[in-house]
Every structure is written in structure tokens, then in C-alpha cells.
Amino acid sequence: MAIDQTLRLLARARGLSVSDIATAIPRAGVNTVNAWLRGDKLPGQDQLDALARTFGVPAGALLAELASSLDPARTAGEHDLLAAYRALNTRQQGALLEVARGMAGHPSPRGRAVRKATRKKS
Known part of the structure; x- marks a missing residue:
């Protein structure tokens, strides 16, 4: 704030x-x-x-x-992203994190659990 x-x-x-x-x-x-x-x-x-x-x-x-x-390590885009994230409700924040992790190549904990369950069924 x-x-x-x-x-x-x-x-x-x-x-x-x-x-x-x-x-x-x-x-x-x-x-x-x-x-x-x-x-x-x-x-x-x-x-x-x-x-x-x-x-x-x-x-x-x-x-x-x-x-x-004032954190010099953060870019203007990071500040904008953080402000946008804080304006979302909890469900939207979770969805945004899923998308961002996927784009960065870091699967979410939930995504790993789904893949494990899928592999066990195969």
C-alpha cells in the first residue's frame, strides 16, 4: 500500500x-x-x-x-505487474501465476500433481 x-x-x-x-x-x-x-x-x-x-x-x-x-532491482514492468496482480481476486491471482509459471517453464505444483497422476494411469 x-x-x-x-x-x-x-x-x-x-x-x-x-x-x-x-x-x-x-x-x-x-x-x-x-x-x-x-x-x-x-x-x-x-x-x-x-x-x-x-x-x-x-x-x-x-x-x-x-x-x-524504489527497489532498483525491479523494472517498471515488474512494478506494473505487481500492481495488476494485487488488483485481482484470489482466484484470478492463482490463474495468473499458473500462466506465468508455464510461460517461464516452471510448472506449478498443481501441474506436477496432475502429470504424476496421469503417468500412474498409463
Whole structure:
């Protein structure tokens, strides 16, 4: 989940308004907090630490998605694929994994079981 979504969910869960959050964060006004919640800006390190304290969560929990999105080992296509995968329901995710494994030449665990059962019948 992106940091702006995480912040919005935490604010809603804690019942905090934008002005409540702005008051708790040093050097952050209402406009800045609104920009964070829209995903237009990212908080700095000190602000992240203050946000984590305000919401009662580890700072790493706020940064998990951001860190993965900055992973230099992932290509833009991998990020797009991951976003598309996360938008699918569980059944669709399973089907997509079957197709991807087949394309990569890595049979799925279910595919191996079907082949074994077929060989035993022969």
C-alpha cells in the first residue's frame, strides 16, 4: 500500500483530522499534511518518525511500500505487474501465476500433481 493510502487509513482508524496530524508533526502545516494524504509530497525522516509516533506504528510500516517501489532491482514492468496482480481476486491471482509459471517453464505444483497422476494411469 502506498504511503498516502497508509496515512489516510491510519488517520481514519485513529479518528484524527488533518489539523490533528499537522499539530502533532513538527514543521508540518495543514497544507503539507494534505499533500502527504494526496500523495503529492513525501514526509521527511523527522516527519516520518513523528507520524509513526502519532499513529502508534513503527516508521518502517509507513515506508514498506515506498521502499519496495524504489527497489532498483525491479523494472517498471515488474512494478506494473505487481500492481495488476494485487488488483485481482484470489482466484484470478492463482490463474495468473499458473500462466506465468508455464510461460517461464516452471510448472506449478498443481501441474506436477496432475502429470504424476496421469503417468500412474498409463
